[in-house]
Amino acid sequence: MSIRGVLFDVDDTLIDYSATVRIGFLRHLAVEQLLDRFESPGAALALWRAIEEEEYLRFLAGEHTFKGQQRVRTERFLAHLGVTADDPVAWFARYAVHRDSAWSAFPDAAPVLERFTGRRSLGVVSNASQPYQTGKLRTVGLLHHFGDAILCSDEFGSAKPDPAIFLAGCEMLGLPPERVAYVGDRYDWDALGARNAGLRAYWLVRSGPGVAPDDGITVIRSLAELDSPAG
Template structure:
């Protein structure tokens, strides 16, 4: 069946989340340089990332509330670094403010999004904290304005790769699963989630090592060529 609707993932597909996270942690590090003692910035980044992944997984599984997740990722980072003089909740708020200052499109993604939206109806399907993801759509109103459906996991109550989130998105698009294409960067969340729901997938990745059965691209022109 031809593709009739294209959903895009937001973080690390259209927007460079990873870069914004790295820059925000650099801002925190500079602002609180004296507290970090002998720890360098890369130690902060590595430690935060390790704890954030674990906390996110538990939040996604419903084992933590959003407030607990926001608190814990910084509380555990500070604990691991032996830093007792910084308040994790204040740091979390500061982090989110710094993070927002560094939001930007991935190279080529904005033009490609418009090119796809010129041909087919498009939507956004994203995990993440709802207020943060909504703020991104306010910052980049062309995403919000051209999207015919915006599906944020927290608003639905299930995170990718949960089949109920994909079913909700399919209903919002008004198309059967086999007429939907999902464009995303995460193998477990996006590729496995969309395939499990019966959608077609375009995997945005530089990693060619895994799963040759999936269409993958790292040059946005390749995605446009695929759509014909």
């Protein structure tokens, strides 16, 4: 059955989230005069990302608000340095200024979206908040490809890999799931989640070996590979 619509993950699929955080966070630590408290910039970044992974999962599980997870991440990171945050919300906001000036799309994102525009219905299904994702897609010049078809877990009330959010994404495009492809970089949330919801799942593995995927999951190494397999 031919694919009529494509739903995308955002972070580390269309937008180079990891590079953006690396650049933005290290700039922030340098300005805050905290960078030399670490053995290396890589060690500082690894700690920040490890805390992020844990607290973001708690946000997705409904234990934190979107803003709440930012505050807790800041408090945990500074506690590791023995620093008490006078105002963790303001500290995170100063980080966000550096991060938000560093957003960049992967070079293969705009070409594939341009090729699909007018030929496929396009949308986003993301585990984040809508203003945040809309803002970063606008910054990197990709927002116009999606119109209003941006569905985020914070507003929807459940997160990938729950089939409900994938099915709501298909409904947003006005297509049944078997007519829709989903493209994302996380195996558990994106590839397995989409496959289990009945979409055609493309797992984007930009580097590294990945793992042998389950049935019904297609591995791609670049968004450019979507041209033919999305059919």
